[in-house]
Amino acid sequence: MVVMPPVAAPMPESIAVGVQDSVSTTADLRELDEMDMALVDALQTSPRAPWSRIGAVLGIDATTAARRWDRLRAAGLAWSTAYETWERHEPRDGLCIAFAEVAVAPGSLTAATAAACADPRVASVERTTGGTSGRDAALFLTLFCSSTAALTRLADGPLAELPGVRDIQLAVMLHSYREGADWKVHALDRGQRSRLASARVGGASGLHRGGADRALLRALAFDARRPYSELARDTGTSEATVRRRVARMLASGQVRLRCDVSHLAAGRPVISTYRIAVPSAELDAAGHLVAGLSGVRLCMAVTGETNLLVSTWTSSLSESAAFEVRLGTRLPAARILRRDVTLLTTKRMGRLLDDAGRARGHVPLVPHQTS
Numbered sequence: 274m275v276v277m278p279p280v281a282a283p284m285p286e287s288i289a290v291g292v293q294d295s296v297s298t299t300a301d302l303r304e305l306d307e308m309d310m311a312l313v314d315a316l317q318t319s320p321r322a323p324w325s326r327i328g329a330v331l332g333i334d335a336t337t338a339a340r341r342w343d344r345l346r347a348a349g350l351a352w353s354t355a356y357e358t359w360e361r362h363e364p365r366d367g368l369c370i371a372f373a374e375v376a377v378a379p380g381s382l383t384a385a386t387a388a389a390c391a392d393p394r395v396a397s398v399e400r401t402t403g404g405t406s407g408r409d410a411a412l413f414l415t416l417f418c419s420s421t422a423a424l425t426r427l428a429d430g431p432l433a434e435l436p437g438v439r440d441i442q443l444a445v446m447l448h449s450y451r452e453g454a455d456w457k458v459h460a461l462d463r464g465q466r467s468r469l470a471s472a473r474v475g476g477a478s479g480l481h482r483g484g485a486d487r488a489l490l491r492a493l494a495f496d497a498r499r500p501y502s503e504l505a506r507d508t509g510t511s512e513a514t515v516r517r518r519v520a521r522m523l524a525s526g527q528v529r530l531r532c533d534v535s536h537l538a539a540g541r542p543v544i545s546t547y548r549i550a551v552p553s554a555e556l557d558a559a560g561h562l563v564a565g566l567s568g569v570r571l572c573m574a575v576t577g578e579t580n581l582l583v584s585t586w587t588s589s590l591s592e593s594a595a596f597e598v599r600l601g602t603r604l605p606a607a608r609i610l611r612r613d614v615t616l617l618t619t620k621r622m623g624r625l626l627d628d629a630g631r632a633r634g635h636v637p638l639v640p641h642q643t644s
Contacts, residue, residue, distance in 0.1 A: 305350065305538050308333070310460035312341055313351050313534050317457050319469040320353050320497050320530035321519075330465050342498075349631030351534045354622055355493035356396075356638055357417070358529050368640055369424050370446040371416045372575065372582060373432060374401075376409040381437020385412060388435050390620045393639035394418055394427055398620040401546065401613040409439055413546065413613070415622075417640035421445070444575040444582065448557075451564035451572040453622065454531035456586070458539055485510065489518055490528060491637050494623060497530040533621060535630035541586035544615035545593045547600075548579030550608045556580055559604055566603070568596055579610050590614075 305313065308331065315327045324335035331338060345351040357368055377385045382400065389398045389412060396415040403411030414432075418424040424445070432441055461469075488508045492499060504519070505512040522528040536544060551559045556574055563583055564572040571584040587593045597609065618626055625634035 304540055305345075305534070307460065308341065309345060309350075310458050310539070312338065312345070313532055313539070314458050314460040314466075315469055316342070316351075316353060316498075316532035317454075318461070318466050320532055322469055326469065330461070330468050346496075349535070349627070349633055350538045351532060352624060352632045353497035353530065353532045354495070354624065355490060355497045355528055355530050356622060357490065357640065358527055369416075369418045369421050370449075371418065371424050372444045372446070373412075373414040373416055373428065374403055374442045375412040375414060375432065375435060375438055376403075376440040377412060377435070378409060378437035378439055382410040382412075384436035385438065386619055388431070389414055390625060391636060392427075392431055393623075393636055394423075394431075395620065396622050396638055398618070399544070399546075399615045400617040400619070401615050403611075403613045411613070413615070417638050419640050423640075444577045444579075446573050446575055446582075448560065448574040449572075450560035450574070451569055453533065453570060454529045455564075456570040458534065486518060486522065489515065490522070493519070493528075493530070494637050495635050497532075531622070533624065533632075535626075535632075536586055536618070537630045539586075540588055543585075543587045543590055543593050544618065545585045545587065545596075546613045546615065547583040547585075547597075547609050548577075548611035549581040549583060549600075549604075550579050550610050551581050551604070552606055553580070555604075555606060559607060562603060563600065566596070566599065568592070581607070 311331050312327070315322065315330060319327075324339045328335040328338040333341075342351075375385070375389075386398060386400065389395050394417055396417050399413040401411045401413045403413065416424065416427065418427055424443070428441055428443060432438070485508065489504060492504050492507050501512045501515050501519075505515045508515065510518075523530070536542065549559075549563075559581060560572055560574055563569060563581065568585040568587050569583060570586050571582070573582045574580060575582045585593060585596055587596065593614075597612070600607070600609070617628065618630060620626060620636070623636050623638045624632045625636065627633050
């Protein structure tokens with residue numbers, strides 16, 4: 274596990290991995306200012322754009338842009354990463370994305386959370402208000418596995434062995450309408466975003482293969498903005514080769530880059546997850562519609578009776594309630610069968626988070642792990 278550079282009053286590693294079972298206040302957390310938000314939006318739009326272009330769009334010089342980003346990253350308020358996607362894989366080497374709701378006995382949540390966070394196939398870990406018994410705690414996990422068979426082994430093995438586990442409910446992702454990499458803080462206008470979009474990495478398409486490309490992906494996963502020279506050094510290849518491979522991996526659509534931010538620092542403290550039942554004939558249209566609604570961070574078609582999974586980031590519970598009203602108006606045939614609020618996020622796309630949503634460590638995703 275790679276631990277990020279220390280900051281003032283760092284969280285001990287024992288707590289970074291076994292994240293505290295609490296929802297304490299975060300009075301020491303400063304919110305991002307307007308320039309911070311614009312910088313995050315710029316990197317969400319074009320994660321590897323040169324600082325000179327980012328600075329020009331934001332109206333600051335390149336050095337200032339780079340230094341401001343370094344401060345945000347060192348404080349754990351924002352970070353960039355890379356990961357495999359799932360829709361461009363061939364069947365023989367596909368990627369299976371699934372969501373697991375794990376019911377945990379009272380008193381076992383801290384240990385179960387620590388074990389889930391340490392597993393390289395568990396991309397994200399959230400403690401939610403779920404739990405059908407009304408007594409058990411609930412963990413909501415996002416899983417990356419190399420196949421459905423690997424998912425079965427993960428569920429029957431490490432997940433079933435989590436401390437205090439009582440029940441596991443799985444839903445497999447069938448189609449993605451919106452994911453975290455698509456979400457923006459919306460601090461830039463359309464013109465600024467258009468100028469940044471032209472800086473996106475291009476290149477010949479083609480699926481990545483072999484250990485060299487996986488080593489490059491691991492290097493990018495910790496920091497998607499790492500210079501090509503560092504990537505070449507760490508992967509034992511030339512800078513020209515690294516540039517070509519990064520361009521090919523991104524152009525193929527099999528790897529995505531994203532810029533994440535502490536939802537609390539960004540003024541989005543309420544994370545809500547909805548399980549929605551939509552008539553099958555209307556599912557695709559509903560997915561596209563919901564993905565375009567304000568506040569939606571994730572929208573995916575999944576297996577099960579609730580065939581649409583939706584997650585929102587909002588500024589308040591009342592805004593979350595207003596989203597439900599808007600959803601019901603736009604999709605009268607849909608039924609929200611389950612709604613949960615996230616009490617604490619301890620891991621997001623491999624990044625370990627503290628109670629304030631700040632990055633404090635990194636567990637590289639390894640979906641192709643065999644045991």
